Amino acid sequence: MLNYKTLLFSLGIAVALFSCKNQETEKKTETKRPNIVFMMSDDHAYQAISAYNDKLINTPNIDRLAQEGALFNNASVTNSICAPSRAVILTGKHSHLNGKIDNLSKFDTTNVTFPQILQDAGYQTAMFGKLHFGNNPKGFDEFKILPGQGSYYNPRFITKDGDTVIDGYVTDIITDLTIHWLEKERDKEKPFLLMYLHKAPHRAWLPAERHYKEFTKKEFPLPETLFDDYTRIHPEDLEASSPDAASKKYNLDQPKSRKSTAAKTAEMNILTHMVLTNDNKLKDSTVKKLGIKERYLGDPTNRMSKEQKAAWDKVYDPINKEFEEKYPEMDDKDLMKWKYQRYMQDYLGTIASVDENVGRVLDYLDDNNLSENTIVVYTSDQGFYLGEHGWFDKRFMYEESFRTPLLIKWPNRIEAGITKEEMVQNLDFAQTFLDAAGVNAPDEMQGESLLPLLKGEKDAWDRDAVYYHYYEYPAEHAVKRHYGIATKEYKIMHFYYDVDEWELYDRKNDPQELHNVFYDPDYAEVREMMIKKLEETRKKYKDSEELDKQFIKVYNDK
Template identity: 35%
Template sequence: MKTKHFSQILVFLLTLMLFASKTNAQSKKEKPRNVIFILTDDHRYDYMGFTGKVPWLETPNMDRLASEGAYLPNAFVTTSLCSPSRASILTGQFSHSHTIVDNQAPNPGNLTYFPQYLQKAGYQTSFFGKWHMGSHTDEPRPGFDHWESFFGQGVYYNPQLNINGERIQYKDSTYITDLLTEHALDWLKNRDDDKPFFMYLSHKAVHAEFQPARRHKGKYEGKKIELPPTYDQTKTGAWRDLKWPEWVADQRVSWHGVDYMYHNNIDMQELVQAYCETLLGVDESVGAVLEYLESEGLDDSTMIIYMGDNGFSWGEHGLIDKRHFYEESVKVPLLVRCPDLFAGGIMPQAMVQNIDVAPTILAEAGVKQPKDMPGVSFVPILTGKKPDGDRNEVFYEYYWENDFPMTPTMFGMRTDKYKYIRYQGIWDRNELYDLENDPNEMYNLIGDPSKQDTIKNMLESLYSWLENTGGMQIPLKSTNRPRFGDYKHKGEY
């Protein structure tokens, strides 16, 4: 009888322990997660030390994010341009939906930024750095309890910051990357410990004109990158046999072409050196954030997301800059670290996009995803629940700009196998590339008889995407579009 009574007590205690364990696990899972989002400008997806793309480039802190977290090599933007991409990150929408289609288009006035949802959920939020979306002003925007920004592109040295509505001018060779990092860390140190936090650190670097911190200037002097296989085709005339569009060949001697970069006789290798030196300050910023989280015991539970707003070409197809739908332009670096969620050192091949950032962060905050966000959280990709992701294709759109008329309006679709690019308003060839067999996008297969069914299917998918998401009308913007001599603040282009 005593044995039976003891067994009943033992079963009761085990049941109680299991219930408590389950409750604690649920509580831990449901607890809103602290998130730090670090955004850089024009950082190409493979220009980090651990990728080996540039053997002499050193980025130890980005390397650490990759080794202790995840590197997603197939991360894409929906429009490879600063303002549209930043708007897609903040709204979780395509460019034709939020209508900030270029760097001059104004905010339509009806947009909600995902940090606003975080505020309603009890988060303390902050923004540091480049906004450059919807206008060139520096005024505080909705969704942020603490705000620090500057006009347009800003400057690398001696910046002026608008801090919660008050403009402060910095002198004595103050470097913008260091200043933003210092202020971001100060905010973290003085935050309310009882509330979850979201911090958006948005660096000016590594946007042209590249200016590294003085301590990094000259570090890579004389270093060179290997020129890409498609570098010379527009110079030798081989582009005709490769069936490239004529606008690509014509752009070689333009603002975004390798023979007349930024309308100057500049050596591209020297530009790459300055670009990489400028990136070193950003890497140190990442290290400073990691060091702070470690000191506070927050490094395992805090999700850090590092991302670029668009990619950058360094000679591919005879081009520099972004805007086009070639891989180096549309791909961005995406590093995610959160030891509480997943083990480090993984490299998921699934395709993700910038419209997935907002759903990911909202999901970690326990906030229901709004219906106007078509993206998905990429956490299931990182944890192995959905290692292949939720999409089989990504779509792309870019709208002709008055200030940079060399690149036409284009729409595109990419799968793991093929990329299709369709141009609007220009008498020229469209493009199809077999990415598996031609990763450099050298051989345009648009006229290949054996690929016509593929082209037809991709075109139908492209139009279906536009029709289903309200993108069949190009969102023209009625706005005063400043020319190069009209900017009040240096570097706004």
């Protein structure tokens, strides 16, 4: 039988051993590398996430990330078009350095990507959904990706074992593949990088049956700038304007037109460029019957099964019939409003399925004790126009295209419910993930890790301007080549190639970017400051007029 002193001694040893073990466990937990779940949709406008704006749609599952983590109000892209944006994300380098300047050029596979680096560092890696370029992505242990744009219904997937067609709706399927990998194929002894990439809400916006039945009955508020005429310069801004150092250097005279050439010549106007068949889901026979002549982009429902098509026609045939009856009495304003409503019904209907499926993945992480040590990011490959300035699509550095949604959560590391106003970009993802994994980023990466900012470290972020450059012209939608920088207060853009025009906007006082103050004498000092900062930023990121000329030559030689 133990005596009193022996008992105390034994208890003391037990407490000490337990304490040491507990400290070791805590230390191990602190140093355990986090899992990374990168969620990205294609063309998902921040205006269509209720954490940013609840006027169009409610997205409770995506909003969970803002409630449990951080929401960024000044996140942007470096090049607002699908494949180049993805190349920037993977490489951490601007388009002019990674070489993927447009959707047409091939991705240079000698680029080192952050998934490759994480894989070499011991991470298990997987990608499901839309990559947009390359059939054999480097740095992934497993992948099932859509070829090119992919299809909404019964999509084909590229896999390591060859192509396969999976019946169903694409957003649901991508999520099924993702959860299956987490449940059945993941090595539970390794940290993982999971890239969960949706096709939706990319054009031509085909919702799932459960959503088009609901959303085709909805009506949405019109954007204030739906009927924009692209006038950007006001006469009073020119009267007192006089040459300064900037205008002399760049040989800038007063503008030939009060309208923005780039804005008025872009081919993305809902009235004149949105296609009634492919985009608005009218049948080709309906359009021909009404004598309407337009470009035919094909039948977007051609991959549906008989059952899927029958369900679709049951809802969309009455829409065709109603349009037939109303069209003869419609003027351009009426037609614009009708096309806008049809656009929003289908676009937002596809987002409803994205939000549902994001919820499925978040629930899986919660239910399987993975949330605590997992960084979850939700973003889009760029912003998108939802009727602002009369437009759909993206490509411009104007706000709705340039700005992208960004929500990040990491329990116990990122304070829940915070909002960040700092200037961040998709350029920063690669270094952020490498930093979180404790892996050194290559010197050629040009972004900055968001972790110090997310952890609330003082003076963690000193970037005051972000850089943008768009190259794909002449091409689809006819958005002219341009580059520029944005600060929290101002944005300056230079349109070049077949024009030589400058635009400057006061982001605080003119958030809709309707007033180009480049020639306004009240903004002369701002213009000088922004041109100088643009020159410095171009040099910082190793971009130049010489590179512009090289890319133009390569593009013209194709």
